[in-house]
Amino acid sequence: MSEWTRDEMMTIAAARRLWNGCVCFVGIGLPSAACNLARLTHAPDIVLVYESGTLGTRPDVLPLSIGDGELADTAACVVPLPEIFAYFLQAGRVDVGFLGAAQVDRHGNLNSTVIGPYDAPSTRLPGAGGATEIAAHARQTFVVIKATRRSLVERLDFRTSAGFLEGRGARARTTMRGGGPRAVITDFGVLTPEDGSDELVLSELYPGATEEEARAAVGWPLRLAPVIERIAAPTPAELEALRALHARTRAAHAQPVRLPLT
């Protein structure tokens, strides 16, 4: 149990930032794993909201899609999707939103729309989905991304979702209600926005990761926070809970589906 992967470390680092009782707008993949890990460890009363309309859901296994039946079965209730966005997210009732992206820039702005020109893309990505409004209205957001010079970039090909815009208070001058990204969780450590400049700086490193590794994986001249924290390695309890969750999930998703007809 003492060996762990960077993927596991990312999930656990994200989970640790969540507190008991916080209301999370959960995306699929690592964010869903992190939120459910938090619920199964230190934050049993965390409230998980999925954009499919499930409020306060407590799945036993991770959903593959954002609207798996397990989410509905275990939710406090299911509301129509328009209400999730209008009455819960836009109304400022979400504490933490998770975001992924293909590109992040130094002010935490995100691209999940397109690589290359919008009208003649080299790679068309899935698009905004809920991200633009999560980025605007969640009280804070966490961005989760594997770091390379192609993902942490000097300039976005397209701005899908707002971080701190051009920085230096630009976001605070808009009508966005949420506070923007409080952490960009990568596979070497965590970037956080610097007060005043709103620029992402290196502030936390995983065990075994180095400043050099971080600089090599970031496409802009990465600056350092005054103090770089060394994140604690995953505990055996965290690893066990996470691996058990993934194992349950794999087993559940491998079950063949029985159709009424066949």
Add this chain to the structure above:
Amino acid sequence: MSEWTRDEMMTIAAARRLWNGCVCFVGIGLPSAACNLARLTHAPDIVLVYESGTLGTRPDVLPLSIGDGELADTAACVVPLPEIFAYFLQAGRVDVGFLGAAQVDRHGNLNSTVIGPYDAPSTRLPGAGGATEIAAHARQTFVVIKATRRSLVERLDFRTSAGFLEGRGARARTTMRGGGPRAVITDFGVLTPEDGSDELVLSELYPGATEEEARAAVGWPLRLAPVIERIAAPTPAELEALRALHARTRAAHAQPVRLPLT
């Protein structure tokens, strides 16, 4: 059973104008009696919608309020009130709306707000409720009113809900989707709008009612339709169904309420 009151005749005249399958936005009182009578006689598949959010309700007794529990128990479903107004009424999904009022003018405009000046009323009435939007959006409306020179007036003290406005096509030039009042059902007979002028004219009389009685009860110089129809007297079946409905209703409303505590 051969004797009947003008109140009964009004209710039956209103019920007869409803067809099987029509979607009615029902108000409390006579309209509710008329719609349910239609359902219990010639229009078993009439769809009754109450503004409290009950869709397709089939009460065994008449509700006293527009949101009695009986309406919810027997409804196809119950939706939030904002949806009733936005997705059903405003969306043009209601065939017939019923309206009452303290005053009606010769173009079928209605006052249910105030007698006297708005800021210093001699009589403050309940106000618009759902009426303004029913008047605008139901495909057609029926107005039910006891006729006196104080209720069928030359000039409204306040226009709560639109009929044909100033007449001569004024309504058709607005963004109102519904066709306006097709009948004003009084206790002497029925007024209907004349093509072209949109003025209410006498077109139907109850058995025993006279043109003179009608003129005496209307506050503007009442004109006659080219043909005045004589409405057939209530049939024994209609009277029996209506009286049984009222009897069931009285018995139900006389039941004492049992509180959990007392």
Add this chain to the structure above:
Amino acid sequence: MSGVGKVVSLGEAVARHVADGMTVALEGFTHLIPFAAAHEILRQRRRELHLVRMTPDLVYDQMIGMGCARRLTFSWGGNPGVGSAHRLRDAIEHGWPLPLEIDEHTHAGVAAAYCAGAARLPFGLLRGYLGTDLVQVNPRIRSVECPYTGERIATVPALNPDVTFLHAQRADRRGNVEIVGILGAQREAGLAAKALVVTVEELVDELPPAMNGIVLPHWVVSAVALCPGGAYPSYVQGRYGRDNAFYQRWDAVSRDRGTFRSWMERHVLGAPDHASFLASLGASA
């Protein structure tokens, strides 16, 4: 934000969440009208309230008649199926016991305003207020031009009460609230409010997952108070019926200022709580 401390007495909930001068909504459309909460607000002698409610029927007739309101936002004010709301009329017609400012709308308008409030939009849209003099007497009813068609569409400013009171069937210890039956605009009114207080017929340890049922999740609920019979004389689906006879009797009680005041003194102010109010009616209502 766990549920600790969310379940309180109604007296405590009112003391904590209602101050003089606040904008207060008590919602429930015929069903689940929070009478117990209204009475507790009267017992605590709150004043100068801006009351909001689609249908200021008996519950606001009582509050307005006792002089706790300076302003009313509403769309229909009467005694449903019976007739006038006499105390409301007396306030508007004669300023008794106090003058009452009115902000008058239609049902569709108040509904749109609550929905906008719940979504934290500054205004709501509707194809409404067409051909009515209400637009002449209420300057808060305005319009915007559709940026696609050029059509003018009516607007209402969002309603965001300082506190909304609702009544419901059940809540659990964490503050999750379950509602069954006719909803009116109560969910929207609750979600639009800065604080949401719910009285309930029953407290349970934990509500089961509700699938498509109606739940106000604990993290949008500020306080829950157990209050059996708290909607009386209105009703609670599956628990007790509407006391239609009470609504009919209210016409006589409320028609006269003195009779009304004595009734309120005796049954509401003279009772320490809702259980006593209900008991006092058992003897003499």
Add this chain to the structure above:
Amino acid sequence: MSGVGKVVSLGEAVARHVADGMTVALEGFTHLIPFAAAHEILRQRRRELHLVRMTPDLVYDQMIGMGCARRLTFSWGGNPGVGSAHRLRDAIEHGWPLPLEIDEHTHAGVAAAYCAGAARLPFGLLRGYLGTDLVQVNPRIRSVECPYTGERIATVPALNPDVTFLHAQRADRRGNVEIVGILGAQREAGLAAKALVVTVEELVDELPPAMNGIVLPHWVVSAVALCPGGAYPSYVQGRYGRDNAFYQRWDAVSRDRGTFRSWMERHVLGAPDHASFLASLGASA
């Protein structure tokens, strides 16, 4: 408008309600995706459709890959939890098999557009599209000024599809439809449409009163078709689960134009109906 004639075969419903060039929405958010309806539209060789859907995942990957769409309104296009929608990408990146116009939004924007459509308002409002380049590339995203605060609020034009297809658990012979579970924006998409066609797992004589459950009443439903398994490979709450393995396998099937076309020819176009489609997968999927 009684239910007579509302219950028809899926083939008849598509023939009656879908014509070339129409605006067509197939809704269902992960849950209750109307795959059988999509396949029947392909079998009937409809062309030049304007497809609308929040999440054009596998169902539109198939339709777009078969060349039946000229335009797409959407907010997220991928294979949920797996990766790219390869056929959608190929259409946008390389115009294969046909160029595809896109009208791109966010989830909140499409939701607001459906709600506006359902309410027959010409546009919807949201505090959305803030700080995103989408407003630069999509001229349909505009704004209005709040008549109370002066704030600019984003707008989207209402969506009113010519026809919306949904899948649901049950319907009765009159055409009332019952839905249980995750709703997405399917009710709003259905109410926004000029015609609403629903495929269902089961037909019953009469649905019981649903209280606060989700029902599309018969008078808003144009046609109902019995189609067990009609949401496969998505799922139906309480009936069958999502075939996550199919979604994973689709990545390989759809990556290559030829493989995709052969698969569609064999399993969809080569099958006379949905039951045959399901049977064909049993052998070889």
